[in-house]
Amino acid sequence: MPTDGAGRLALRDPGTVDAAAPRRFLGVIDDVPYFTATVDPDHEDTWQTLREFGGAADDVHAALVTSAIALEQWHQRHTHCPLCGAPTGESQAGWTRTCTVDGSQHFPRTDPAVIMIVHDGGDRTLLGRGHQWNAGRFSTLAGFVEPGESLEAAVAREVFEEVGVGVTDVEYVASQPWPFPASLMVGFTARLDGDPSLSLDPVEMAEAAWFTRAEVAAARAWTDGTGPEPDARLHGISPHLSISRYLIDRWLDDAR
Numbered sequence: 287m288p289t290d291g292a293g294r295l296a297l298r299d300p301g302t303v304d305a306a307a308p309r310r311f312l313g314v315i316d317d318v319p320y321f322t323a324t325v326d327p328d329h330e331d332t333w334q335t336l337r338e339f340g341g342a343a344d345d346v347h348a349a350l351v352t353s354a355i356a357l358e359q360w361h362q363r364h365t366h367c368p369l370c371g372a373p374t375g376e377s378q379a380g381w382t383r384t385c386t387v388d389g390s391q392h393f394p395r396t397d398p399a400v401i402m403i404v405h406d407g408g409d410r411t412l413l414g415r416g417h418q419w420n421a422g423r424f425s426t427l428a429g430f431v432e433p434g435e436s437l438e439a440a441v442a443r444e445v446f447e448e449v450g451v452g453v454t455d456v457e458y459v460a461s462q463p464w465p466f467p468a469s470l471m472v473g474f475t476a477r478l479d480g481d482p483s484l485s486l487d488p489v490e491m492a493e494a495a496w497f498t499r500a501e502v503a504a505a506r507a508w509t510d511g512t513g514p515e516p517d518a519r520l521h522g523i524s525p526h527l528s529i530s531r532y533l534i535d536r537w538l539d540d541a542r
């Protein structure tokens with residue numbers, strides 16, 4: 287996306303963008319309507335990914351760009367009707383696609399996923415490493431909600447499937463849109479219930495372990511560049527901006 291390099295999108299006047307390209311309505315802020323537009327990538331703006339932009343973005347511009355990306359990803363993936371296979375076209379200012387043959391309407395979708403920090407009620411938390419992460423880098427567990435499942439049940443199921451332990455006291459904390467392509471990450475805490483021994487799903491998890499607050503705090507300091515690389519199994523955790531990091535910080539700073 288084009289930005290000013292300092293946390294705000296490079297907004298354009300409507301007269302300066304391609305009139306033939308689709309414009310999707312994002313909302314009105316202080317009497318100003320905002321739309322998405324496709325712009326020339328050779329323009330002299332600073333171009334940033336959402337991860338790059340997100341670190342400095344103000345709340346309004348972060349919300350605008352998250353909605354714009356989610357909408358664009360949906361349009362790119364829903365060019366044809368799921369009922370009859372005919373092409374669909376944009377309608378409702380970009381918030382609906384309508385089948386050109388049967389007239390059925392299709393709406394942007396959001397796929398809920400749960401992400402949870404599991405703790406033992408004392409000084410330890412359970413972190414895992416997926417195969418896509420480098421050795422030493424751990425995160426909270428997460429997974430998609432299945433059809434017909436409550437969020438709380440999804441937390442318990444995913445923890446049991448990935449590492450083989452039971453949890454209780456599943457409590458909602460916060461959520462984060464993750465439009466790659468259409469996720470909503472719903473964050474929870476959960477407490478160990480029963481035997482803490484781990485039994486890993488080797489497909490999902492490269493490793494997982496219980497770590498103390500001191501171990502996680504050392505990994506946080508190294509991740510943030512404020513401490514030395516830990517001489518331990520756990521080196522790094524999720525960076526700022528992710529709900530995983532928010533959950534870890536919240537547990538770490540909880541003085542209970």
Ligand SMILES: [Zn+2]
Nearest residue numbers: 367370385388
């Ligand atoms: Zn159709």
